[in-house]
Amino acid sequence: MRMRAVWRLWSPGRGSRSVGDSARRRINASCPRAAYLGLLAGMALKPVLGKLGSKRVVLASASPRRQEILCSVGLRFEVVPSWFKETLEKSSFATPYKYAIETAKQKALEVANRMHVKHLRTPDIVIGADTIVTVDEHILEKPIDKQDAYRMLSRLSGKEHSVFTGVAIVHCNSKDNRLETEVTDFYEETKVKFADLSEELLWEYIHSGEPMDKAGGYGIQALGGMLVEYVHGDFLNVVGFPLNHFCKKLVELYYPPPKHTIHHIKHDSIPSVETFENLSDEENDSSSPLQYKGAIKLDRSKTHSSGGVCSPGSSNIIKPNCMMPVENQNGVMENPDKFPSKILELLDGFRASKALFVASKLKVFDLLKNKGVLQAVDVANTINSSVCGTERLLDACAALGLLEKTLQGYSNSDSANIYLASDSEDSLHGYIIHSDDHLWPLFTHLESAVKEGTMQNYRAFGKKSENLFQDSYYQSMEVKQRFMAAMHSIAKLTAKDVATAFDLSQFRSACDLGGCTGALANELVQKYPNLKVTVFDLPEVIANVSHFQPVRQHTAPVTFTSGDFFKDNFPEADLYILSRILHDWTDEKIHMLLSKISAACKPGNALLVAEIVLNKEKIYPPRAVLQSLSMTEGKQRSASEYKQLLEKYGFTSVQIKITGNFLDTILGFRKLSSH
Numbered sequence: 001m002r003m004r005a006v007w008r009l010w011s012p013g014r015g016s017r018s019v020g021d022s023a024r025r026r027i028n029a030s031c032p033r034a035a036y037l038g039l040l041a042g043m044a045l046k047p048v049l050g051k052l053g054s055k056r057v058v059l060a061s062a063s064p065r066r067q068e069i070l071c072s073v074g075l076r077f078e079v080v081p082s083w084f085k086e087t088l089e090k091s092s093f094a095t096p097y098k099y100a101i102e103t104a105k106q107k108a109l110e111v112a113n114r115m116h117v118k119h120l121r122t123p124d125i126v127i128g129a130d131t132i133v134t135v136d137e138h139i140l141e142k143p144i145d146k147q148d149a150y151r152m153l154s155r156l157s158g159k160e161h162s163v164f165t166g167v168a169i170v171h172c173n174s175k176d177n178r179l180e181t182e183v184t185d186f187y188e189e190t191k192v193k194f195a196d197l198s199e200e201l202l203w204e205y206i207h208s209g210e211p212m213d214k215a216g217g218y219g220i221q222a223l224g225g226m227l228v229e230y231v232h233g234d235f236l237n238v239v240g241f242p243l244n245h246f247c248k249k250l251v252e253l254y255y256p257p258p259k260h261t262i263h264h265i266k267h268d269s270i271p272s273v274e275t276f277e278n279l280s281d282e283e284n285d286s287s288s289p290l291q292y293k294g295a296i297k298l299d300r301s302k303t304h305s306s307g308g309v310c311s312p313g314s315s316n317i318i319k320p321n322c323m324m325p326v327e328n329q330n331g332v333m334e335n336p337d338k339f340p341s342k343i344l345e346l347l348d349g350f351r352a353s354k355a356l357f358v359a360s361k362l363k364v365f366d367l368l369k370n371k372g373v374l375q376a377v378d379v380a381n382t383i384n385s386s387v388c389g390t391e392r393l394l395d396a397c398a399a400l401g402l403l404e405k406t407l408q409g410y411s412n413s414d415s416a417n418i419y420l421a422s423d424s425e426d427s428l429h430g431y432i433i434h435s436d437d438h439l440w441p442l443f444t445h446l447e448s449a450v451k452e453g454t455m456q457n458y459r460a461f462g463k464k465s466e467n468l469f470q471d472s473y474y475q476s477m478e479v480k481q482r483f484m485a486a487m488h489s490i491a492k493l494t495a496k497d498v499a500t501a502f503d504l505s506q507f508r509s510a511c512d513l514g515g516c517t518g519a520l521a522n523e524l525v526q527k528y529p530n531l532k533v534t535v536f537d538l539p540e541v542i543a544n545v546s547h548f549q550p551v552r553q554h555t556a557p558v559t560f561t562s563g564d565f566f567k568d569n570f571p572e573a574d575l576y577i578l579s580r581i582l583h584d585w586t587d588e589k590i591h592m593l594l595s596k597i598s599a600a601c602k603p604g605n606a607l608l609v610a611e612i613v614l615n616k617e618k619i620y621p622p623r624a625v626l627q628s629l630s631m632t633e634g635k636q637r638s639a640s641e642y643k644q645l646l647e648k649y650g651f652t653s654v655q656i657k658i659t660g661n662f663l664d665t666i667l668g669f670r671k672l673s674s675h
């Protein structure tokens with residue numbers, strides 16, 4: 001029968017190992033594919049594997065596929081399957097990949113904690129992964145029975161779907177018997193198209209038993225391969241582990257290449273590749289992983305990591321004759337054919353930003369979210385604008401990927417519905433309007449700002465602003481609310497990262513200093529039901545917080561107290577929080593604030609700081625560096641600077657978590673004896 005033939009197409013170790021819950025084994029680097037892949041990974045991966053050789057690496061997974069794949073690169077690891085139940089509330093994640101990443105993280109953390117507590121054997125590194133299938137905005141995991149498998153497979157029939165694998169690499173450290181963890185995570189997306197499946201074929205496949213332990217109810221590497229018309233992206237990602245992206249991540253963590261050693265090799269028919277030279281221990285102090293995701297810039301928006309992407313939609317198909325942008329020695333992407341694509345893109349950046357601002361201001365995304373698909377003329381009539389102008393704006397938004405354009409008209413992209421419509425849960429509308437009304441005028445005076453080294457509030461708005469809300473410009477209710485809406489949208493976007501970067505379950509009370517609308521506080525009380533959070537902010541802010549409160553959420557443990565954190569006493573708490581505060585103030589003001597917090601914080605209690613943490617050279621991530629151009633009195637800091645700052649005020653065991661998203665987090669515990 002044809003089925004049997006397909007069964008053997010990709011099955012490197014099918015049935016060769018079965019791993020029970022309690023299985024814990026050392027797998028040797030003697031797998032058959034190790035040599036082959038070792039060769040492929042070449043210079044970049046070999047030293048990393050050398051480093052990992054002396055570490056206790058644990059794979060927190062019962063999946064035999066993951067074991068095979070990881071084994072194939074020659075990594076030595078133990079297998080300790082995770083007991084974490086995959087029951088996270090899917091609807092609470094803005095995108096499916098965030099769900100997969102969080103599940104992967106929880107799987108790995110569960111194993112790290114269990115090994116630390118129960119077995120008193122803290123691993124150095126725990127790897128967790130979670131694979132999901134998404135179709136028509138539904139997340140499909142492993143089927144619970146044959147009927148469920150039938151429902152999944154018939155949903156996939158004849159359609160393209162996405163397979164996401166979230167991966168978490170947890171670095172562990174045992175300090176004073178406490179487990180400290182640092183998580184690096186990423187995801188990979190692969191698109192798979194199924195042929196039209198007849199009922200007969202469907203049931204034949206289900207009765208083979210193969211679907212039951214696989215996301216989406218199929219195994220592409222075996223019999224399920226016959227259901228597939230095409231695959232765009234990393235095949236191994238579908239099988240459960242994105243090996244290519246994982247290897248890049250390891251190199252990035254352990255051997256970020258010094259910029260001057262990156263060479264780009266141009267080849268006639270394959271995309272340019274990077275090679276690293278002289279990556280010896282002496283040159284790269286990499287005994288502990290670098291916390292930076294950006295040392296090699298992997299564009300997170302391009303989820304297919306093999307490069308060679310030339311046109312939208314063709315993501316993983318390498319087109320030999322396309323011009324491939326590569327990174328030059330300054331980290332700028334350039335085209336090997338000397339066409340300055342990146343520079344032209346930067347040059348046009350202001351047009352793109354302004355198109356986004358204007359479309360947001362005219363509520364184009366709100367309109368299309370409500371109406372679905374509209375022609376330019378209908379949009380123009382509703383937003384009271386010219387037809388020709390509206391058409392150009394809509395086309396620009398479509399070109400930027402914010403809208404979709406078909407013969408029927410214009411409609412929102414998925415991300416426009418999630419992030420640009422003003423009424424959506426994760427809307428960035430407030431921040432976009434603030435960027436247009438406040439940051440844009442400031443940045444038109446950048447030249448003066450650079451020459452004078454000062455903020456340009458006076459030139460842009462005719463006002464001075466030492467303290468935002470004390471300036472008459474900010475006395476206007478409209479300006480105040482606009483500012484709060486901007487802070488609220490950023491805080492909402494980042495709250496989950498900040499709340500989950502560390503396990504805060506040991507704290508019973510927290511005080512979010514300058515916590516504005518309470519977006520972070522609300523996230524914290526959802527995540528930690530035993531936590532009570534007080535938001536402490538200026539009276540003008542507290543007076544306006546009511547209409548930012550979530551309608552359906554349980555917010556009782558969040559209270560608001562007004563005061564000035566430089567002058568007034570703030571409430572007692574086990575945990576003090578400073579989110580996006582420190583970068584705005586002078587050293588003198590920071591001294592006042594941290595001295596007060598240090599005095600208020602009891603030994604064993606803690607301070608959580610959320611900021612963008614700069615790399616050692618202080619040029620990454622660019623978002624933080626560009627923010628500095630506003631010339632506020634404060635400054636952005638690197639990881640070691642934040643660590644030193646907290647230690648100076650009596651905080652110890654300082655841990656830093658680089659989230660790779662908007663905000664990073666720093667946690668320090670108040671020393672037993674005061675400084």
Ligand SMILES: Cc1cn([C@H]2C[C@H](O)[C@@H](COP(=O)(O)OP(=O)(O)OP(=O)(O)O)O2)c(=O)[nH]c1=O
Pocket residue numbers: 060061062063064065066081082086107129130131132133142163213214215216218219220221224238239240
């Ligand atoms: C889509 C697809 C998934 N899969 C597998 C990969 C994963 O093992 C599984 C998805 O379930 P997961 O929950 O990601 O993993 P798991 O339960 O197998 O293992 P653990 O939670 O212990 O890490 O589906 C295939 O093997 N082939 C495929 O084509």
